Amino acid sequence: xxxxxxxxxxxxxxxxxxxxxxxxxxxxxxxxxxxxxxxxxxxxxxxxxxxxxxxxxxxxxxxxxxxxxxxxxxxxxxxxxxxxxxxxxxxxxxxxxxxxxxxxxxxxxxxxxxxxxxxxxxxxxxxxxxxxxxxxxxxxxxxxxxxxxxxxxxxxxxxxxxxxxxxxxxxxxxxxxxxxxxxxxxxxxxxxxxxxxxxxxxxxxxxxxxxxxxxxxxxxxxxxxxxxxxxxxxxxxxxxxxxxxxxxxxxxxxxxxxxxxxxxxxxxxxxxxxxxxxxxxxxxxxxxxxxxxxxxxxxxxxxxxxxxxxxxxxxxxxxxxxxxxxxxxxxxxxxxxxxxxxxxxxxxxxxxxxxxxxxxxxxxxxxxxxxxxxxxxxxxxxxxxxxxxxxxxxxxxxxxxxx
Numbered sequence: 001x002x003x004x005x006x007x008x009x010x011x012x013x014x015x016x017x018x019x020x021x022x023x024x025x026x027x028x029x030x031x032x033x034x035x036x037x038x039x040x041x042x043x044x045x046x047x048x049x050x051x052x053x054x055x056x057x058x059x060x061x062x063x064x065x066x067x068x069x070x071x072x073x074x075x076x077x078x079x080x081x082x083x084x085x086x087x088x089x090x091x092x093x094x095x096x097x098x099x100x101x102x103x104x105x106x107x108x109x110x111x112x113x114x115x116x117x118x119x120x121x122x123x124x125x126x127x128x129x130x131x132x133x134x135x136x137x138x139x140x141x142x143x144x145x146x147x148x149x150x151x152x153x154x155x156x157x158x159x160x161x162x163x164x165x166x167x168x169x170x171x172x173x174x175x176x177x178x179x180x181x182x183x184x185x186x187x188x189x190x191x192x193x194x195x196x197x198x199x200x201x202x203x204x205x206x207x208x209x210x211x212x213x214x215x216x217x218x219x220x221x222x223x224x225x226x227x228x229x230x231x232x233x234x235x236x237x238x239x240x241x242x243x244x245x246x247x248x249x250x251x252x253x254x255x256x257x258x259x260x261x262x263x264x265x266x267x268x269x270x271x272x273x274x275x276x277x278x279x280x281x282x283x284x285x286x287x288x289x290x291x292x293x294x295x296x297x298x299x300x301x302x303x304x305x306x307x308x309x310x311x312x313x314x315x316x317x318x319x320x321x322x323x324x325x326x327x328x329x330x331x332x333x334x335x336x337x338x339x340x341x342x343x344x345x346x347x348x349x350x351x352x353x354x355x356x357x358x359x360x361x362x363x364x365x366x367x368x369x370x371x372x373x374x375x376x377x378x379x380x381x382x383x384x385x386x387x388x389x390x391x392x393x394x395x396x397x398x399x400x401x402x403x
Contacts, residue, residue: 028109034064039149041073045080046145053077068109075101075118095122116239126375128235130171131201137167144176153180171201175210182214190214198230205234209241221248229393233385236373236392242402256402259371261351265302269309276310278302293336293345297352301332321376325368333359354401366395371403 041056060070082094105115144159157180163173178193194211208231215224264281
């Protein structure tokens with residue numbers, strides 16, 4: 001295995017500390033000096049020493065300013081630190097710093113999977129519910145992390161398999177054991193353990209992506225794509241799965257188009273007074289901008305959300321987050337249709353246009369669940385999947401969209 005690939009396999013032990021597996025798909029350019037410092041940081045983070053890890057990652061940034069890997073690892077280490085804070089203000093500061101470095105990494109490499117995962121976790125405060133390992137299994141996994149980062153793959157695998165045997169429902173342990181085989185280019189052995197992991201826990205989205213990697217290296221393109229759809233079905237908000245799928249589709253001549261909808265209005269209710277506030281993107285603060293179709297649609301989306309929150313407060317009820325999102329967009333898109341019908345103009349934002357097309361085809365619910373997923377939408381998403389077997393593939397094949 002070449003040096004870059006070896007480095008890419010070591011990436012995720014900071015993620016493992018957050019309950020995630022190593023970033024099996026990461027392949028980023030970096031010079032030897034910076035790579036050594038990143039490995040030093042990975043070891044420190046695996047040993048639960050985030051301050052030492054940050055020191056090494058920051059040094060790696062200076063050693064190779066053009067590489068997106070060091071800033072993405074800084075972002076991840078800061079997120080790890082934020083999660084360990086009890087002080088809300090300190091946690092907010094660390095999360096803000098984490099976002100800064102994640103955006104810096106994405107500016108250097110838009111497909112950086114570490115930075116994409118950091119951004120996803122920053123934007124979605126509800127974590128996916130995966131099996132909580134027993135203390136014995138968690139301790140064995142932690143020992144394996146250090147061995148893996150140090151390149152001792154056989155020894156690391158034994159620790160991970162020990163963790164899996166101690167707690168057979170601990171899917172991450174099976175997947176990490178498979179990752180050791182992957183690091184040694186033993187694709188079929190890696191495939192078997194990755195498959196075991198996602199069988200134990202189908203919601204382990206990264207496990208599906210790693211399985212796709214192992215299948216792809218064996219030339220099993222169709223199976224690799226199917227595994228990516230498994231990852232998307234597990235958690236549609238994980239961008240690296242979509243990035244790999246888009247790459248496969250592009251090579252096959254059926255490229256995907258980014259949905260590109262960036263929210264420009266949000267609502268909140270003051271818990272003390274009940275006063276509603278709609279916050280607008282700077283581009284909509286000019287009254288003339290709000291008179292245009294795009295602005296009017298965004299205003300209605302925000303107002304509809306605010307009105308639901310007000311009613312919930314009055315009724316002492318709680319509307320599910322997805323129900324709020326779906327209702328707000330139905331109201332907003334009615335405004336778009338009314339403006340067009342009455343000669344008031346048509347919306348132009350590509351994301352809004354795509355959403356309007358989905359609504360007209362009775363695919364608004366599917367589009368929001370797949371393209372705008374948040375973990376708080378889990379109950380509705382699971383119900384939709386049950387009602388629409390293979391629905392995600394059908395949606396992608398029909399619309400050619402990705403988040």
